[in-house]
Amino acid sequence: MLPEEDVPLLRLLLIFVHGKVEHQRKSLELKLGSKLLERASLIPAEILNCIMERAQTVMAKGGIDCEMFSQHLAFTILGATLFGDIFLTWPKANVYEELLMKIAKDACFWASYGVTPFWKQEFWRYQDLCTKLKCLTLELINECRQNRKSESLWDFGGDIDMEYEPCGEITSLMFHGSLTMAALIANILTRLVTHLDIQDKIHSEILLAQKVMRRPDQENIAMVPHLLAIVYESARLLPAGPLLQRCSLRHDLNLKNGMVIPAAAIVVVPVQLVQMDSSNWGKDASKFNPYRFLSRTDDRCISDQKESLTDTGLYTCVLKELKELEAFLPFGSGSRACIGEKLAIVGISSLFAALVGTYEVRLLPGCESNPKPMMNNCVLQLLPSPKIIFVKRSS
Numbered sequence: 399m400l401p402e403e404d405v406p407l408l409r410l411l412l413i414f415v416h417g418k419v420e421h422q423r424k425s426l427e428l429k430l431g432s433k434l435l436e437r438a439s440l441i442p443a444e445i446l447n448c449i450m451e452r453a454q455t456v457m458a459k460g461g462i463d464c465e466m467f468s469q470h471l472a473f474t475i476l477g478a479t480l481f482g483d484i485f486l487t488w489p490k491a492n493v494y495e496e497l498l499m500k501i502a503k504d505a506c507f508w509a510s511y512g513v514t515p516f517w518k519q520e521f522w523r524y525q526d527l528c529t530k531l532k533c534l535t536l537e538l539i540n541e542c543r544q545n546r547k548s549e550s551l552w553d554f555g556g557d558i559d560m561e562y563e564p565c566g567e568i569t570s571l572m573f574h575g576s577l578t579m580a581a582l583i584a585n586i587l588t589r590l591v592t593h594l595d596i597q598d599k600i601h602s603e604i605l606l607a608q609k610v611m612r613r614p615d616q617e618n619i620a621m622v623p624h625l626l627a628i629v630y631e632s633a634r635l636l637p638a639g640p641l642l643q644r645c646s647l648r649h650d651l652n653l654k655n656g657m658v659i660p661a662a663a664i665v666v667v668p669v670q671l672v673q674m675d676s677s678n679w680g681k682d683a684s685k686f687n688p689y690r691f692l693s694r695t696d697d698r699c700i701s702d703q704k705e706s707l708t709d710t711g712l713y714t715c716v717l718k719e720l721k722e723l724e725a726f727l728p729f730g731s732g733s734r735a736c737i738g739e740k741l742a743i744v745g746i747s748s749l750f751a752a753l754v755g756t757y758e759v760r761l762l763p764g765c766e767s768n769p770k771p772m773m774n775n776c777v778l779q780l781l782p783s784p785k786i787i788f789v790k791r792s793s
């Protein structure tokens with residue numbers, strides 16, 4: 399593992415890419431980058447309304463489990479973004495979600511066997527679940543193909559390439575996107591219930607922004623800098639993937655500083671350590687302080703919340719350029735960086751704009767817990783998951 403102090407060197411290592419995967423990446427990037435980005439900002443409010451109706455019933459009996467709630471939101475937003483509206487009325491969506499999460503829980507365990515453990519009955523049960531998931535994904539793809547207006551990611555309308563079978567690609571995106579987005583949503587919710595002052599701040603910001611726009615989308619997302627700063631600070635303190643890995647199979651890598659990484663060596667970048675290192679982030683590196691991502695419009699840094707929104711509704715701060723923050727790697731870096739980054743940020747920010755605009759999120763009284771970062775389903779989360787409630791705001 400490489401030391402986290404040398405961030406530029408770590409970044410350099412992440413640049414290397416296999417020529418082979420470049421084409422596949424580019425085509426996926428194209429699909430995720432245009433029409434889908436628009437959908438990611440439009441859908442969350444509708445989804446939230448629908449999920450909150452059901453949440454009211456659960457809340458009548460007590461609080462809502464933050465982890466479960468976040469998982470359901472992430473899964474639904476991603477499903478509706480990738481498959482279109484058809485996903486929201488698909489009667490098997492709940493079964494699909496359950497299967498996906500069950501497989502995600504067991505996948506690392508079974509993958510850890512060097513030899514396929516065909517002698518174990520549990521393994522065949524796991525295989526059975528994987529086959530069921532594949533069948534359901536194919537069923538959904540076929541529904542999208544039949545419904546040409548579904549506007550799904552794989553554009554099943556127009557010229558259909560029947561040779562192209564997107565099932566594997568879609569399932570991987572559903573796994574990775576649902577788990578990582580759920581972890582980030584749960585992380586943000588936990589920060590909001592433990593920092594009510596910051597929650598109030600973004601509520602004011604959202605109200606101001608709503609005066610000039612209906613809701614934040616990829617065009618106007620910069621109008622909610624505090625909200626974005628909370629999303630980024632949550633991702634800094636608890637990156638869903640705590641490690642990045644690179645491996646050059648054939649050639650040694652000669653770095654500018656003279657270091658040689660031998661072929662086939664696996665280079666591991668400890669993202670969580672890099673993002674919590676005080677030499678990069680200052681003395682309060684381990685504290686939740688979204689203001690570190692903001693600067694005043696006159697370029698001065700903001701260290702606390704004072705005067706960052708004015709009474710007149712004019713913003714006095716902006717989000718810092720993320721490119722300049724070398725030690726910020728929640729979505730990876732270089733040629734293999736996450737291609738769903740924009741989609742995740744726009745989708746999650748629109749979701750929280752709708753959520754905090756209408757509700758105050760609180761901890762269920764008497765259920766105060768002290769969550770700690772722990773691995774869960776291959777992603778880092780704050781556990782135990784707090785019980786939360788939503789209180790409708792009067793304005």
Ligand code: HEM
Binds near residue numbers: 426476638639730732
């Ligand atoms: C909060 C949400 C997300 C987080 C934190 C996240 C994080 C990451 C990270 C750390 C990587 C590895 C990057 C590297 O090695 O440099 C990655 C790769 C990837 N992500 Fe995400 N991701 C998120 C959401 C999404 C979504 C919503 C999608 C698409 C629907 C997506 C698609 C991908 C793909 C396709 C790759 C592989 C890129 C490649 O190997 O070339 N991600 N993501």
